[in-house]
Amino acid sequence: MQFSVGVEYSLHCLLYLVDVNERSVGIKDLAAYQGVSESYLSKFFAKLKKNGIVESVPGAKGGYRLARAPETITFWDVVEAVEGSEPFFKCTEIRQNEIILDRSNLPASHTKSPCLIHKVMDEAEAQMKHFLQSKTLKWLYDEVQNKVPSVHIQATKEWFERNL
Amino acid sequence: MQFSVGVEYSLHCLLYLVDVNERSVGIKDLAAYQGVSESYLSKFFAKLKKNGIVESVPGAKGGYRLARAPETITFWDVVEAVEGSEPFFKCTEIRQNEIILDRSNLPASHTKSPCLIHKVMDEAEAQMKHFLQSKTLKWLYDEVQNKVPSVHIQATKEWFERNL
DNA sequence: TTTATCGTGGATAATAATTATCCGCGATAC
DNA sequence: GTATCGCGGATAATTATTATCCACGATAAA
Ligand code: FES
Ligand code: FES
Numbered sequence: 001m002q003f004s005v006g007v008e009y010s011l012h013c014l015l016y017l018v019d020v021n022e023r024s025v026g027i028k029d030l031a032a033y034q035g036v037s038e039s040y041l042s043k044f045f046a047k048l049k050k051n052g053i054v055e056s057v058p059g060a061k062g063g064y065r066l067a068r069a070p071e072t073i074t075f076w077d078v079v080e081a082v083e084g085s086e087p088f089f090k091c092t093e094i095r096q097n098e099i100i101l102d103r104s105n106l107p108a109s110h111t112k113s114p115c116l117i118h119k120v121m122d123e124a125e126a127q128m129k130h131f132l133q134s135k136t137l138k139w140l141y142d143e144v145q146n147k148v149p150s151v152h153i154q155a156t157k158e159w160f161e162r163n164l
Numbered sequence: 165m166q167f168s169v170g171v172e173y174s175l176h177c178l179l180y181l182v183d184v185n186e187r188s189v190g191i192k193d194l195a196a197y198q199g200v201s202e203s204y205l206s207k208f209f210a211k212l213k214k215n216g217i218v219e220s221v222p223g224a225k226g227g228y229r230l231a232r233a234p235e236t237i238t239f240w241d242v243v244e245a246v247e248g249s250e251p252f253f254k255c256t257e258i259r260q261n262e263i264i265l266d267r268s269n270l271p272a273s274h275t276k277s278p279c280l281i282h283k284v285m286d287e288a289e290a291q292m293k294h295f296l297q298s299k300t301l302k303w304l305y306d307e308v309q310n311k312v313p314s315v316h317i318q319a320t321k322e323w324f325e326r327n328l
Numbered sequence: 329t330t331t332a333t334c335g336t337g338g339a340t341a342a343t344a345a346t347t348a349t350c351c352g353c354g355a356t357a358c
Numbered sequence: 359g360t361a362t363c364g365c366g367g368a369t370a371a372t373t374a375t376t377a378t379c380c381a382c383g384a385t386a387a388a
Contacts, residue, residue: 001247002254002345003165003285004375011281012258026334035261040377046336059385060333075284083165090166094176097199100319109312116307117175120239120299121167127295128288135284143280148273155264166374168346190363204348210365223356224362 006044006082009036011140013045014078017054018070018141019157024056024063029163033156044082051081070141076132089121170208170246173200175304177209178242181218182234182305183321188220188227193327197320208246215245234305240296253285 013030027045031038045064048054055067066073095115096106145153177194191209195202209228212218219231230237259279260270309317 001165001167001243001252002250002375003252005254005256006376007253007285008256008258008281015281028334033263034258035263036258037377039379042335043377049335056335057385058335058383060331061386062334062384064335075288079165086166088165088167089171090169092169092172094172094198094200098320099197099199100316100323107313107316109316113311116304116311117172117179120296120304121171124239124292124296128292131291132284132288140280140284147277147280149271152264152271152273156262159264166346170347192363201348203350206364207348213364220364221356222354222364224360225357226355226363228364 001088003079004082006047007079009034009041010044010048010078010082011075013041014048014053014066014070014073014137015141015144016156016160017064017066018137020065020160022065023164024065025160025164026061026063029063029160033159047081048078051077053077053081066137070137073137074133075135075140076129079132087122088125089118091115091118091121165252167243168246170211171243173198173205174208174212174242174246175239177205178212178217178230178234178237178301179305179308180320180324181228181230182301184229184324186229187328188229189324189328190225190227193227193324197323211245212242215241217241217245230301234301237301238297239299239304240293243296251286252289253282255279255282255285 012034016030016033017025027038027042031041045054045056049056049064049067052067053073054064056062056064093115095110096103098110101107101110176198180194180197181189191202191206195205209218209220213220213228213231216231217237218228220226220228257279259274260267262274265271265274
């Protein structure tokens with residue numbers, strides 16, 4: 001039960017994209033700046049694009065930019081884009097295997113209403129989802145502006161400007 | 165990002181152990197009743213034991229019973245026992261790779277305070293943990309007593325009694 | 329128009345995690 | 359003594375994650 005590294009990669013990258021409004025930043029730059037694999041990072045951006053989080057500019061001098069306002073991009077959106085939308089808990093309906101049951105004529109209690117254990121686990125995921133939906137990229141950006149030394153923020157901005 | 169099937173197996177099994185007070189139930193019976201692999205299920209019970217959720221009775225007619233009151237066993241305890249206690253989000257400290265940094269002299273902002281993204285993801289896990297800690301095995305047992313037809317509960321109990 | 333750049337999708341592979349089985353050991357009930 | 363059972367280690371099959379490479383089409387710049 002672990003998140004893919006793509007979640008860390010993606011969130012850090014998206015943070016750099018907030019400043020890039022009309023223009024775009026290439027995978028090459030994003031990968032170089034963070035010292036990660038270019039080709040691997042590109043796989044995650046494909047998912048982010050498919051989920052409407054970023055949009056791409058094809059061709060030379062192309063790259064990526066946010067597809068919508070950072071206020072509307074939540075941590076959950078990114079997690080879901082990268083990890084897929086399968087629920088964390090996959091119930092195998094083990095209850096329907098109970099040896100005392102007639103497999104060809106299962107009681108309503110085992111087919112109609114969801115298994116309580118399943119329900120609790122789904123609710124647990126919903127708790128995490130709710131929390132992550134409350135954290136937007138805009139919020140992250142603003143917090144970082146306040147907490148990281150402005151000299152470093154400026155240097156980052158300039159590095160990307162140079163390669164725009 | 166998925167829970168192992170051991171979580172489903174374990175929770176369903178523990179439910180059957182609530183009634184079994186002084187005595188014990190063997191893996192063989194638990195596996196047979198639920199139609200799952202005996203040897204595989206035993207691996208999860210090893211973890212449940214190591215984490216003090218169940219205790220074992222060795223030797224013939226041996227088996228497992230709860231190691232403590234079902235009021236004190238939470239869904240989270242079971243998840244942690246089965247999945248291990250590694251955090252869901254493993255931060256690779258990607259921020260320390262930023263190309264503009266001097267790797268041999270990292271700024272305090274990148275080493276002292278935790279990365280905000282990391283912090284948010286850990287908090288998200290904490291949300292789920294908090295919720296799952298609020299759901300005890302006793303609560304689950306009581307809910308099931310209310311919702312599942314008593315004829316089925318009785319039949320289950322009798323099946324395990326026969327093989328005790 | 330050529331050329332270099334860059335996203336895109338597919339193929340492929342290395343590594344790790346999950347799922348699953350088997351077997352021998354020691355403890356215990358009968 | 360013997361059959362039963364938990365226990366731990368070894369092992370393997372399957373799947374997911376991590377990672378690379380390449381050919382393609384689109385585009386900007388020369
Ligand atoms: S049957 Fe799947 S969690 Fe109960
Ligand atoms: S450095 Fe790991 S989440 Fe930011």
